[in-house]
Amino acid sequence: MSSVMGNKIKLSVFGESHGKAIGCVIDGLPAGVKLDMEKIEKEMERRAPGRDKTATKRREDDTPHIISGVLDGVTTGAPLAMQIENTNAKSEDYGALSAIPRPGHSDYPAFIKFGGHNDIRGGGHFSGRLTAPIVFAGAIAKQILEEKGVKIGAHIAEIGGVSDKRFDKNDISENLLERLSESSFSLIDTKREADMRSAVESARIRGDSVGGVIECAAIGMPVGAGGNIFDTVESRLSAALFAVPAVKGVEFGEGFGFAKMAGSEANDCYEIKDGSVRLLTNHNGGILGGMTDGAPIVFAAAIKPTPSISMPQKSVDLKAMTNETLEIKGRHDPCIVPRAVPVIEAVTALVLLDMIL
Amino acid sequence: MSSVMGNKIKLSVFGESHGKAIGCVIDGLPAGVKLDMEKIEKEMERRAPGRDKTATKRREDDTPHIISGVLDGVTTGAPLAMQIENTNAKSEDYGALSAIPRPGHSDYPAFIKFGGHNDIRGGGHFSGRLTAPIVFAGAIAKQILEEKGVKIGAHIAEIGGVSDKRFDKNDISENLLERLSESSFSLIDTKREADMRSAVESARIRGDSVGGVIECAAIGMPVGAGGNIFDTVESRLSAALFAVPAVKGVEFGEGFGFAKMAGSEANDCYEIKDGSVRLLTNHNGGILGGMTDGAPIVFAAAIKPTPSISMPQKSVDLKAMTNETLEIKGRHDPCIVPRAVPVIEAVTALVLLDMIL
């Protein structure tokens, strides 16, 4: 069991939803990177709750305090430790839950795994709040990647049945990715926003929640990144993506759509153009044989509906071993998809940087 | 770049499609396991080509020769090395391909990555043939898992648009998994076989290929396996699944279906039954918060159509940098989905065993 990821850049995440603080240690960052703190905080704003109507009203003060590894704003090559204090937690809301697992959450298996010793307030270490340090680390990775010509951006491809346009897989501009990666409700076709918000609002009123899909792209990666058999780009990206809470599916390029395609439709053919090799299509999402092929990396992640809903649900008391009805009070997002977009971008950045350092 | 996977059980795979031999080293196996060689060879038969009309006519002699780590049929605790000699390779078929990458294959990025030094005959180290040692290792993992009460089975959920029934996620019997894991054309509803075979045969006649979906389940895992943030069951399984050639999507439980569900539909509620905690549904595919929850682990993998098709395709000569038309001769599967079923089971077994050892 591990809250550490990465090979060259090792990210170690710590903290609990209602503990003193959350944070991370990033080991292996190159020395000499002048951190763009404004951009880092903007990224963290995108993920923070209470910034948008689709999200919970809690306002966390997510200010990242850098403890080590940075001198005069420049990385030193030593581990970068960062900490966010928990100031706005209302743990009393969760008090009664102690032995009654919330359906769809980690509560039940965590209770068994840790013999009841885990911090269950707000999900403890399994809380979505732990994605804040991941977004922080990802923002640094993004900055280093951009200096190397790699640009990442993601958008809400679907929420509650309402879809955005999808990426044109073989023609993704830096401008589009820039725009997406700066928005707090990222859409290719911004006209879909109203319908998506209605779907979320309608769920909120019912005391329910909705899921969705996030699509992400990266351009500028060199050809041949990734590795042999067990170290494919898909393996590494998916491992990181499934570490994001609520992600339950990942597909690259046409993904599950390949099931209904013929080889003659699915293969990406080649041509020489302007003296370079070019792919005519990009059904494979920029990855062939587990390696980057120079086309944009494109993938989608399925996000399940927020498990915290205010409707009564059947559960059990794990200590008394009795059947119970659970009503979750507190404040919860009826849809976490918009806030998950920067998290998806962050883990993507961490994996791609780890791959080319 | 690495052909090594696993933490406690490290599997190192070697060999090229048309080289002297392929094989693997399995490091960390427990001592004292009496290997059921008959069952291991049956598993390898399921993956081997030429056993079924959907597959290529090549017959490889896939006999696994154990070199070390086993004494009198029992594991010793030392690394188990295994080798399969390549006897039936026809490398001349591929001779002309040297600098013309086959669309949909690893050829182009591998050429760039390895500076043209990689063995390209039949895909070299990236060939699907390298799944033979994985199936071998997986068969051993399966045997050890069964002794611990864990049973794995997968089936062809879809080929060329024809679907099998899906698992009833919260009610999967050992008998069903046993039957699936012994078949060479694994179906829950065996009546779908004829239609699937027609779809494949029709592609074969056109010189084309078809893709599909494989669904896999595992029962008997203890509650709480898997880990914190970056070591989720989904992370580890997906990393291994995307190492299987042609897998382009992985989803757990409802997967991408979650996008259209409400939280009230998606959450798996609890009840006490016969003194134990039970999930009323299993939309999450047996995994909550990245840990096993005691329900069957259920996931699906999308398989892209075999990239080797006999229709002419646009490609380029990477040395001459000219546009070319490529016609792949040789023998190729119009559909690899049936043969991929035991490979999916194998990597699943390796990951689950690594997790509970």
Added chain:
Amino acid sequence: MSSVMGNKIKLSVFGESHGKAIGCVIDGLPAGVKLDMEKIEKEMERRAPGRDKTATKRREDDTPHIISGVLDGVTTGAPLAMQIENTNAKSEDYGALSAIPRPGHSDYPAFIKFGGHNDIRGGGHFSGRLTAPIVFAGAIAKQILEEKGVKIGAHIAEIGGVSDKRFDKNDISENLLERLSESSFSLIDTKREADMRSAVESARIRGDSVGGVIECAAIGMPVGAGGNIFDTVESRLSAALFAVPAVKGVEFGEGFGFAKMAGSEANDCYEIKDGSVRLLTNHNGGILGGMTDGAPIVFAAAIKPTPSISMPQKSVDLKAMTNETLEIKGRHDPCIVPRAVPVIEAVTALVLLDMIL
């Protein structure tokens, strides 16, 4: 480059000598351990400076603040983050050193490695102060080991040419190890203390420093811990020991003494005693073929003299590329051997626990 160690228990250390704080994240601790904070702080006192005349007069307030992973004094199974604030640093002493590397320290290679971006105040991340979080983590490991019957203790075997008695390798009592591991000037024969202190004091007066040897033992480990070829007990312990600043040699059992022994003298023979296998001697220091053999684990580590001395030394200005004479001001230990004893015990505990979890 990595400040992370361990497999099952991953220790990530962060901070710089004169930065805001130092600390660590311990990933993989078992849940349900009631931490003995008093004992942990006692361990940290043993390492802290200014407690003893052999050490620098600085008094650091080394209070460890636990940030996460502990609830009501009991580990939760989530990563345990700990932080020690730097309150007593006097960075001005080091100001002039910026480009003049102190002989014997990390300064020169670190300057090259990090392109001059590393924090050089007091050695930055390479400072001996970073052993404080290691001792903290080791104290927790020690406590868990003791609950499993494993006891560790080390002593000053030599300082400035004055020697302590060595362990009777095949007869080491828990009482002795208990006594050693509670002392701040650990000696088997406490009568040697005065002579050792004289040697240190004499060096201090000369503006010089002295080195020494630490001997460490562990009893209670099960037979057969450790692993095959590359995962020997010696490999894992030595890797951790050489991470302790100033350690330049490690030997197990007779170590370099084996060079002058015959096989007939060096071999540890066996007998059956009280129904158990027993070794008649323990020249191999409790490790055979890289595995524990049931006898006490015994090893020694050579500690070089503190490189910070107040005598003038030849150095260079790395920016101006000129020859310089360096006089180190500030406060420095004329001998770090006594303070290194708990650090040696700590890394030993972390490795042994990682090995048997």
Added chain:
Amino acid sequence: MSSVMGNKIKLSVFGESHGKAIGCVIDGLPAGVKLDMEKIEKEMERRAPGRDKTATKRREDDTPHIISGVLDGVTTGAPLAMQIENTNAKSEDYGALSAIPRPGHSDYPAFIKFGGHNDIRGGGHFSGRLTAPIVFAGAIAKQILEEKGVKIGAHIAEIGGVSDKRFDKNDISENLLERLSESSFSLIDTKREADMRSAVESARIRGDSVGGVIECAAIGMPVGAGGNIFDTVESRLSAALFAVPAVKGVEFGEGFGFAKMAGSEANDCYEIKDGSVRLLTNHNGGILGGMTDGAPIVFAAAIKPTPSISMPQKSVDLKAMTNETLEIKGRHDPCIVPRAVPVIEAVTALVLLDMIL
């Protein structure tokens, strides 16, 4: 427990002394290296038994057969698998040993660890014979290092009390290392050979064995290789060195000699010479703060006497639990130090290459 080492270059070693074959898989080798097979075989000759009077009379046919990863003599970037068949094993000699552990060997802890299932013939997987694939892999690493300007050589510093000259740590020529690394009885002062051989011969006649010390050096490493706290050059080298059977001590630079030195004697001062930074002395063996400092890397390893001696020794029957007297028949080296020299060079090469790739 693991027979796998390395980060970028992963070496997986397999086989047993009296099994079908021994070998290795090297994962992560760069593509495009034209292997100098003659040099590789020469290295293996240096380690092979029966080439020298100090060694056993067995002649193993240690021809390495490359199975994969090489095409037309050039590495492909895929895992390189290599196998050496066991042709000359005489397993009957060991038949009677089955449950009577040989003192000084791995037999007893291995019996406990593997529940009696390990292959004990000739030490099985723990046999010194397993160093043959390590030397093979090391020879490839050496070749790649030499192309990068790094040269490694080791010599017998001591055998049975007879000493060779030691390296002049701050002045080691490529010629000297070349000469040492080509010899099968490597000495700086070749006039010591006769005395060393007498010491060995005298032990052989007594049915006894002798130990020794090997000193190794590497020149040409860039400044700043190695890493932060837990990834020091000393940590990584020592971990690999203690994987070599019979190594029981490792010291860098002055090593245990530092214990009797003052800081003013031990520190290596700097000067500017010909526009470059130079160390005036090299007491630290080319490593400061865990990083290379540009001076030659110099270290020594203590080798214990061969545990297999023909004198009767006290042992026990692990099944019958009775006291026994053991007389080891078979053919054994009265001194393995000369044959261990190329093994020490090999693991050094593997670690240094892994560090700078």
